[in-house]
Amino acid sequence: MKASSVDQIIIEFLQQNRQHYASHQIYEQIKIRLPAVNRSTVYRSLERLTNQGKISVSDMGTGVFLYEYVGEGRHHHLVCQECHHIIDISDEDVAPLFERIERKNSYEILTNHLILYGICPGCQTKPGS
Ligand SMILES: [Zn+2]
Numbered sequence: 001m002k003a004s005s006v007d008q009i010i011i012e013f014l015q016q017n018r019q020h021y022a023s024h025q026i027y028e029q030i031k032i033r034l035p036a037v038n039r040s041t042v043y044r045s046l047e048r049l050t051n052q053g054k055i056s057v058s059d060m061g062t063g064v065f066l067y068e069y070v071g072e073g074r075h076h077h078l079v080c081q082e083c084h085h086i087i088d089i090s091d092e093d094v095a096p097l098f099e100r101i102e103r104k105n106s107y108e109i110l111t112n113h114l115i116l117y118g119i120c121p122g123c124q125t126k127p128g129s
């Protein structure tokens, strides 16, 4: 089996399911379509696609790396440290900040999936916090 076809199947799966998946969840999904695939092939493929910027990998505060398809536009998240609830932040809000940092430091930012940690409104009002 060619590695490139595994890449393709992973991309298709993540494109159709715009969520965050742990590597073992992706492996289980790919195994349904390619029963002969082995774990390390899938993991190597995830690493390659991440390096190519086609998928993002993030630690959302649970210690597990989560993969997601990166579409045409970047998107970002706010993650609650208490309940691990995740919401999306549009790139519109983040782009001006990135541009300013790029200008100041003469950098080209490649981060396409920014994770900001905080406490959600629900957890802020919980007694004892
Ligand atoms: Zn995301």
Ligand SMILES: [Zn+2]
Binding pocket: 080, 081, 082, 083, 084, 085, 119, 120, 121, 122, 123
């Ligand atoms: Zn919360």
